[in-house]
Amino acid sequence: MAVTIKDVSKDAKVSIKTVSRVINNEANVAEETKKRVLLSVDKLGFRPNKSAQSLRSKRSFIIALLYDNPNKSYLADIQSGIFKACKLTGYNLVVQECDYKSPELNDTILEFVEDLKIDGLILTPPLSDMDDFLQDLDKHQIEHAVIAPSTKKTESLYVSSNDYEAAYKLTLEIIKHGHKDIGFIKGHPKHSASNLRFNGFIDAIKIHGFDVNNAWIKQGNFSFKSGFDAGVEIFHSDRIPTAIFASNDSMAAGIMKSAHMRGLKIPDDVSLAGFDDSPIADEIWPALTTVKQPVEKMAHHAAKILMAKFNGLEEANQSKEFKSELIIRESLRSL
Amino acid sequence: MAVTIKDVSKDAKVSIKTVSRVINNEANVAEETKKRVLLSVDKLGFRPNKSAQSLRSKRSFIIALLYDNPNKSYLADIQSGIFKACKLTGYNLVVQECDYKSPELNDTILEFVEDLKIDGLILTPPLSDMDDFLQDLDKHQIEHAVIAPSTKKTESLYVSSNDYEAAYKLTLEIIKHGHKDIGFIKGHPKHSASNLRFNGFIDAIKIHGFDVNNAWIKQGNFSFKSGFDAGVEIFHSDRIPTAIFASNDSMAAGIMKSAHMRGLKIPDDVSLAGFDDSPIADEIWPALTTVKQPVEKMAHHAAKILMAKFNGLEEANQSKEFKSELIIRESLRSL
DNA sequence: ATGTATTTTGACAACGATATCAATGGGGTA
DNA sequence: TACCCCATTGATATCGTTGTCAAAATACAT
Numbered sequence: 029m030a031v032t033i034k035d036v037s038k039d040a041k042v043s044i045k046t047v048s049r050v051i052n053n054e055a056n057v058a059e060e061t062k063k064r065v066l067l068s069v070d071k072l073g074f075r076p077n078k079s080a081q082s083l084r085s086k087r088s089f090i091i092a093l094l095y096d097n098p099n100k101s102y103l104a105d106i107q108s109g110i111f112k113a114c115k116l117t118g119y120n121l122v123v124q125e126c127d128y129k130s131p132e133l134n135d136t137i138l139e140f141v142e143d144l145k146i147d148g149l150i151l152t153p154p155l156s157d158m159d160d161f162l163q164d165l166d167k168h169q170i171e172h173a174v175i176a177p178s179t180k181k182t183e184s185l186y187v188s189s190n191d192y193e194a195a196y197k198l199t200l201e202i203i204k205h206g207h208k209d210i211g212f213i214k215g216h217p218k219h220s221a222s223n224l225r226f227n228g229f230i231d232a233i234k235i236h237g238f239d240v241n242n243a244w245i246k247q248g249n250f251s252f253k254s255g256f257d258a259g260v261e262i263f264h265s266d267r268i269p270t271a272i273f274a275s276n277d278s279m280a281a282g283i284m285k286s287a288h289m290r291g292l293k294i295p296d297d298v299s300l301a302g303f304d305d306s307p308i309a310d311e312i313w314p315a316l317t318t319v320k321q322p323v324e325k326m327a328h329h330a331a332k333i334l335m336a337k338f339n340g341l342e343e344a345n346q347s348k349e350f351k352s353e354l355i356i357r358e359s360l361r362s363l
Numbered sequence: 364m365a366v367t368i369k370d371v372s373k374d375a376k377v378s379i380k381t382v383s384r385v386i387n388n389e390a391n392v393a394e395e396t397k398k399r400v401l402l403s404v405d406k407l408g409f410r411p412n413k414s415a416q417s418l419r420s421k422r423s424f425i426i427a428l429l430y431d432n433p434n435k436s437y438l439a440d441i442q443s444g445i446f447k448a449c450k451l452t453g454y455n456l457v458v459q460e461c462d463y464k465s466p467e468l469n470d471t472i473l474e475f476v477e478d479l480k481i482d483g484l485i486l487t488p489p490l491s492d493m494d495d496f497l498q499d500l501d502k503h504q505i506e507h508a509v510i511a512p513s514t515k516k517t518e519s520l521y522v523s524s525n526d527y528e529a530a531y532k533l534t535l536e537i538i539k540h541g542h543k544d545i546g547f548i549k550g551h552p553k554h555s556a557s558n559l560r561f562n563g564f565i566d567a568i569k570i571h572g573f574d575v576n577n578a579w580i581k582q583g584n585f586s587f588k589s590g591f592d593a594g595v596e597i598f599h600s601d602r603i604p605t606a607i608f609a610s611n612d613s614m615a616a617g618i619m620k621s622a623h624m625r626g627l628k629i630p631d632d633v634s635l636a637g638f639d640d641s642p643i644a645d646e647i648w649p650a651l652t653t654v655k656q657p658v659e660k661m662a663h664h665a666a667k668i669l670m671a672k673f674n675g676l677e678e679a680n681q682s683k684e685f686k687s688e689l690i691i692r693e694s695l696r697s698l
Numbered sequence: 699a700t701g702t703a704t705t706t707t708g709a710c711a712a713c714g715a716t717a718t719c720a721a722t723g724g725g726g727t728a
Numbered sequence: 729t730a731c732c733c734c735a736t737t738g739a740t741a742t743c744g745t746t747g748t749c750a751a752a753a754t755a756c757a758t
Binding site: 043045057058080083084085 | 735742745
Binding site for chain 2: 285
């Protein structure tokens with residue numbers, strides 16, 4: 029049988045309540061008693077029964093990751109970052125795929141949280157921007173941290189990256205390489221990053237007084253196929269840009285493929301830039317110029333501050349914006 | 364406050380125990396009482412408290428996915444398949460990253476299972492082949508299903524794919540295209556699939572009486588980089604093969620890149636085939652000839668039979684081998 | 699009508715922790 | 729010395745289920 033508090037209390041010759049105090053790090057336990065208890069805990073290999081703790085205290089030491097149909101490598105990175113943070117604190121991680129379009133989303137998640145006594149949630153785009161959902165969480169006092177929200181309306185903890193600034197800088201870099209005719213492929217309309225990246229691009233273009241040719245601005249949705257389709261359209265028009273900036277690497281890869289199929293060479297005929305530094309960026313040829321975001325670190329931080337918050341620790345409320353890094357590779361050439 | 368069994372029992376004018384019987388679908392409840400109870404459950408919106416259930420009955424309605432450093436898209440597919448199965452049965456899914464080389468692996472997992480009262484585990488390669496770990500699970504009576512084990516020594520539930528057969532067929536297809544000089548890049552030595560795929564390749568080569576040139580057989584580890592390195596070596600030798608079969612798509616992409624950098628054209632100078640039909644297969648150019656495995660379906664099935672098993676359902680013990688599908692794309696040409 | 703087997707039901711203990719609140723004891727103050 | 733205060737400790741109730749076991753109701757055979 030498993031070791032219980034009772035066993036420990038007998039061994040240490042104290043009441044079970046005192047043992048409970050010690051393992052929960054409560055105040056007002058004499059230093060000596062504490063030592064004695066910890067000794068017994070160690071000696072007997074006691075680990076508290078989580079179900080019992082959960083039943084009585086309504087916390088589970090579980091946090092949940094909510095996501096909807098993300099890029100696979102993005103998800104893996106996020107999850108890994110969160111998991112590592114959990115490992116450090118002894119929390120566990122449950123995952124929940126959602127449909128952000130479902131009218132029952134809110135109810136489903138509320139039930140889920142209530143049933144499992146989930147201590148906190150971590151949301152990824154596009155859930156990060158669903159304001160009514162976030163408000164519902166606030167209303168029900170469900171702790172949560174959001175990854176990459178576009179606005180910071182709610183009280184939510186968050187981590188974000190400087191998408192606007194990075195897109196601005198990357199665009200400047202493209203311009204510095206001598207390009208004036210630049211196309212842009214927008215991301216998924218519901219993802220916060222899409223607008224930030226687009227605005228960064230536009231502002232950099234405008235500050236140089238260049239024209240924005242609307243035929244070269246295409247709506248994508250972050251998928252390879254949407255990039256491919258955009259590429260096909262652009263490359264079939266009478267005049268093609270000298271460079272294209274796609275809001276993420278998958279779409280850039282799509283464009284690259286459409287270029288190859290059209291007999292256009294990258295970067296000789298068209299320069300190309302992506303965003304995210306996903307694995308594919310370095311696995312296609314030529315390798316993509318892109319922006320690297322510390323996704324795993326961001327997720328790690330999100331989990332850390334979330335757990336710090338409901339443990340009443342100092343580090344809580346340390347929402348943070350992470351810096352991205354420009355990565356120049358072969359797909360961008362100087363004119 | 365939440366609705367409890369007690370509330371339901373009052374409303375339905377039966378004892379608490381009878382309500383418990385109904386919600387657990389136990390035998391020996393009169394049809395009429397059952398109806399009345401269900402009506403009250405519905406009316407009050409009763410959902411059992413999982414912590415209490417778990418405390419008393421030592422099950423959690425949670426299963427766990429164990430993985431170690433897998434390909435990201437593979438992980439996402441597996442996870443998605445499992446999640447969907449969980450959704451159907453009302454189970455929840457927690458994820459656990461492991462280090463298969465860690466000497467504490469067994470203890471860590473046993474503690475994890477015991478603490479959370481995990482009902483069952485799903486293992487992915489290379490954990491699927493760690494016999495002593497599997498035996499430990501058996502010994503502790505921890506239910507589990509393994510994905511893609513190489514041998515079926517233990518009693519474990521499993522799902523697998525016909526890696527050997529698929530590799531054999533793909534090799535035949537390459538041969539049918541007129542190739543005799545064929546290179547092969549092996550996968551991660553600890554992954555079961557590696558040997559199966561290699562054996563399929565070798566046997567198909569031998570049955571045609573072709574030579575195996577050991578200079579063209581390289582050890583990889585399923586990573587892009589290992590494929591790239593293998594490609595560099597092969598393309599720098601005096602004689603290069605007319606086709607290369609890489610045990611997975613990432614490595615094939617690595618080879619493709621090394622070919623491009625060496626000025627070799629695919630498929631004009633070298634034909635190429637991969638395995639897995641991961642997203643990259645269709646996103647690089649030219650697109651990869653490969654083998655598609657129904658990874659998500661496999662994972663779904665694994666989760667399904669696992670849950671069926673500890674619920675004592677008929678469908679349990681339906682371990683299954685899934686068929687893969689040859690996908691011929693541009694990277695393979697006829698000589 | 700009686701006795702027996704079977705189905706249906708309920709009272710109460712138990713799971714293993716935390717919460718409440720009162721008891722204990724040592725130190726300081728008047 | 730008497731009194732109070734506060735830190736420390738413990739007895740007991742409690743969380744919301746399921747398990748045990750016996751009682752009650754019903755069916756069946758004689």
